[in-house]
Amino acid sequence: MEIPFTVAERPDTGLNNGKIGIWLFLASEVMLFGALFASYLMMRIGAAPGTWPRGDSILNVPLATVNTVVLISSSVTMVMAWASLKRNDFLKFRLFLGLTILAGFVFLTIKFFEYSAKFHHGLLPSKNTFLAIYFTLTGLHGLHVIGGMAINAYLWGPGAKLWKTDPEHFTNRVENSGLFWHFVDLVWIFLFPVLYLL
Amino acid sequence: MATLETAPAHEAEHEHAGHEHLGFWRQYVFSTDHKVIGIQYAVTGLLFLFFGFCLVMLMRWQLAYPGRALPWLGKLFGEDRMPGGSMLPEFYNQLGAMHGTIMVFMGVVPLAVGGFGNFVLPLQIGAPDMAFPKINLASYWSYFLGGVTMLASFFVPGGAAQSGWTSYAPLSVIAGQGQTMWLFGMIFLITSSLLGSINFIVTTVQLRAPGLSWFRLPFFVWAQLVTSFLLLLAFPPLEAAGVMQLMDRLAGSSFFMPSGLVVSGQAAPYTGGGNPLLWQHLFWFLAHPEVYVLILPAFGIVSEVIANNTRKPLFGYKLMVYSLWFLGFMSFVVWAHHMFFTGMGTTMAAFFQTTTMIISIPSVVLLSSLLLSLWGGSIRFTTPMLFALAFLPMFGIGGLTGLPLGLSAADIPLHDTYYVIGHFHYVVAPGTLFALFAGIYYWFPKATGRKMNEFLGKLHFWPSLVFINGVFMPMFIQGFAGVSRRLYDGGASYDFAKGVIHWNVFMSISAWGLALAQIPFIINFFMSIRRGEKVGDNPWEATTLEWAAPSPPPHGNFVTAPEAYRGPYEYSVPGHPTDFTPQFLSATQQAG
Numbered sequence: 120m121e122i123p124f125t126v127a128e129r130p131d132t133g134l135n136n137g138k139i140g141i142w143l144f145l146a147s148e149v150m151l152f153g154a155l156f157a158s159y160l161m162m163r164i165g166a167a168p169g170t171w172p173r174g175d176s177i178l179n180v181p182l183a184t185v186n187t188v189v190l191i192s193s194s195v196t197m198v199m200a201w202a203s204l205k206r207n208d209f210l211k212f213r214l215f216l217g218l219t220i221l222a223g224f225v226f227l228t229i230k231f232f233e234y235s236a237k238f239h240h241g242l243l244p245s246k247n248t249f250l251a252i253y254f255t256l257t258g259l260h261g262l263h264v265i266g267g268m269a270i271n272a273y274l275w276g277p278g279a280k281l282w283k284t285d286p287e288h289f290t291n292r293v294e295n296s297g298l299f300w301h302f303v304d305l306v307w308i309f310l311f312p313v314l315y316l317l
Numbered sequence: 318m319a320t321l322e323t324a325p326a327h328e329a330e331h332e333h334a335g336h337e338h339l340g341f342w343r344q345y346v347f348s349t350d351h352k353v354i355g356i357q358y359a360v361t362g363l364l365f366l367f368f369g370f371c372l373v374m375l376m377r378w379q380l381a382y383p384g385r386a387l388p389w390l391g392k393l394f395g396e397d398r399m400p401g402g403s404m405l406p407e408f409y410n411q412l413g414a415m416h417g418t419i420m421v422f423m424g425v426v427p428l429a430v431g432g433f434g435n436f437v438l439p440l441q442i443g444a445p446d447m448a449f450p451k452i453n454l455a456s457y458w459s460y461f462l463g464g465v466t467m468l469a470s471f472f473v474p475g476g477a478a479q480s481g482w483t484s485y486a487p488l489s490v491i492a493g494q495g496q497t498m499w500l501f502g503m504i505f506l507i508t509s510s511l512l513g514s515i516n517f518i519v520t521t522v523q524l525r526a527p528g529l530s531w532f533r534l535p536f537f538v539w540a541q542l543v544t545s546f547l548l549l550l551a552f553p554p555l556e557a558a559g560v561m562q563l564m565d566r567l568a569g570s571s572f573f574m575p576s577g578l579v580v581s582g583q584a585a586p587y588t589g590g591g592n593p594l595l596w597q598h599l600f601w602f603l604a605h606p607e608v609y610v611l612i613l614p615a616f617g618i619v620s621e622v623i624a625n626n627t628r629k630p631l632f633g634y635k636l637m638v639y640s641l642w643f644l645g646f647m648s649f650v651v652w653a654h655h656m657f658f659t660g661m662g663t664t665m666a667a668f669f670q671t672t673t674m675i676i677s678i679p680s681v682v683l684l685s686s687l688l689l690s691l692w693g694g695s696i697r698f699t700t701p702m703l704f705a706l707a708f709l710p711m712f713g714i715g716g717l718t719g720l721p722l723g724l725s726a727a728d729i730p731l732h733d734t735y736y737v738i739g740h741f742h743y744v745v746a747p748g749t750l751f752a753l754f755a756g757i758y759y760w761f762p763k764a765t766g767r768k769m770n771e772f773l774g775k776l777h778f779w780p781s782l783v784f785i786n787g788v789f790m791p792m793f794i795q796g797f798a799g800v801s802r803r804l805y806d807g808g809a810s811y812d813f814a815k816g817v818i819h820w821n822v823f824m825s826i827s828a829w830g831l832a833l834a835q836i837p838f839i840i841n842f843f844m845s846i847r848r849g850e851k852v853g854d855n856p857w858e859a860t861t862l863e864w865a866a867p868s869p870p871p872h873g874n875f876v877t878a879p880e881a882y883r884g885p886y887e888y889s890v891p892g893h894p895t896d897f898t899p900q901f902l903s904a905t906q907q908a909g
Contacts, residue, residue, distance in 0.1 A: 120445050120872060120873035121445070122445065122446060122448060122524070123444075123524060124448075124524070129523050134523075135523075136449070136519050136523050136524075139518070139519045139522060140449060140452075143514075143515045143518055143519070147549050147552070148553070150551075151553035151554070152557075153553075154599055154602070155561075158557065158595055158599070161592060161598075162592065170590065243568070244569065244570035245569030245570055245587070246588060247571075247590060248570070248571055251564060251591075254564070254570075255564055255570075259560065
């Protein structure tokens, strides 16, 4: 039994199943982070005057700036990985996807140092609602980074076997994984100014 | 007559098509076949419904006879729940919170969406399976884990969650360990519904059979599609809220903890600065669309059953579809009508009561269309039809009693009384549950190849209808008198409740009678699997695509890939040889 349109596009919708699936998933992710951003707003508006700290008075802006650059670069390498597959260059694909995973790793390492500095100074979620929402948002985002890295690592390693049997299907998978990775990147692009700069 | 000839032609072939050796575990437990997963969902959902019903029957004992020891059974629950057989308030609260959680998230939705959606939707659109069979498998097992987590929470120190199914903060934040389990359980259930809803939408968009254009879709498919969008977009905010409540409970943050909170005469160990209303907003942002998740699949099922048993097309099919989408959209902008009492201000209240009045319009369109569908039909009073017919006035009562709750002035005296309980139980119990029973009787022959017994079905239906009204109708009386919900003694200690308190015994006896009325169903269900009357592919002489498949359909569903040649409800078309013209019948087949 074959499920239709796993690889080929359905003529009247112009899409394959996986593509719609990943966009729907991202829509639900928008609602997840949207709810958290809305909560941030409600916390901040509801805070007693003068009690809400400016992000840069607590958080490390230079480190976060480096992390922003790292994540944006990883989005570029992600696209290049997919484009390499389109150009039938599997070795380049491995290189660029490897770089994407590495960038995720660098991001998490920097985040780890940021977190441990906060813990070291007793800046915990229980201290105030700003830190609470900071840890919740960045923590959840960090989990998404780990998830994206896991999928990419699978596509880099064992999942790449599909390239030999069904290159188009494999390319679609990389594209979908890329869409998720861009979303993770995009969330950070919202997180960075909201938490660190405003 | 080609319709009847197609049935025996399959017989020999589908034996062959179903012949795949997968082994017991892959075929029945970790199956990727949408039909097996649908049945798994349905059976698990029914078991949870039964369990949730048992919880409330215990509560009804306490409400009818406050403080009196429950004979025989009471001692089984142990000294920390029911010492000497009489219930502790903490245990009553656990039963109440878990009854709501189990019925909504682990009973009705998994049966209505996971069960019926999984089993029927791919068949009705002529697909071989869901678009993502492995994700479907993951969805069921995530639901299963969520269910196990919830059940296990009864056995942690302090027992299960006891802050109501709404888990309002700050009470839920300072509650015992059971609440943490509740939150983890919810995260599993949310994951499950996320995976399921993506699957349903992609399947409907992509896997429709050739010729099955959008307005040839059966109404059931539309209902499942809109439901899936609600699940997809409304659940994530609750997940966010759940994560924040976990942070409050485990990391000591103060998302939902206001400044200066005093618990049992002592300052609570929270820095404060949070907002308890934030929880309510996020919760109801899910939970109002959730109401439509409970009711829309029911409308879908009832529409199929009514069209089939009136032998008529649905009245206003297109209008129903438009109403459905409008309803789905509006359900995202009415949530704060649950919060008129929180002091959020008249501007907010005015906005939300306006949207609430607007959303009642498509609901009325749907119900009226179904009612008008009966007009001039030659109705077959089969068991599924009886349940579907009862759905109409029962949902009508549930819906109309909701209107005063949607207006902030009328809501203030009624808020948090038994009136509210009566209102939403009319929607969900004799409403949705009756529709789900209709669906079980209606699609049972497709799932098993055998019909359920009609006599036992009627023996199930009539007492259920009487008793369920006995349970919920007096709640309106008590609610008007001002009796609050969630009272451990059912109002016995309040003077103003004196005049209506005697109804508690009546309601409790009705509830236990309702339980007895389910016995014919249980017997019928199991007996019919083995001994029910054998039927062909299309026993109800229905028109939609699922009846083109063999009963039960093999792995991969259809013997030959079906094609749709016409709209979903071509019943009693003048000039046609039979009073039903299935979608899968081409013009030449139909003429021949």
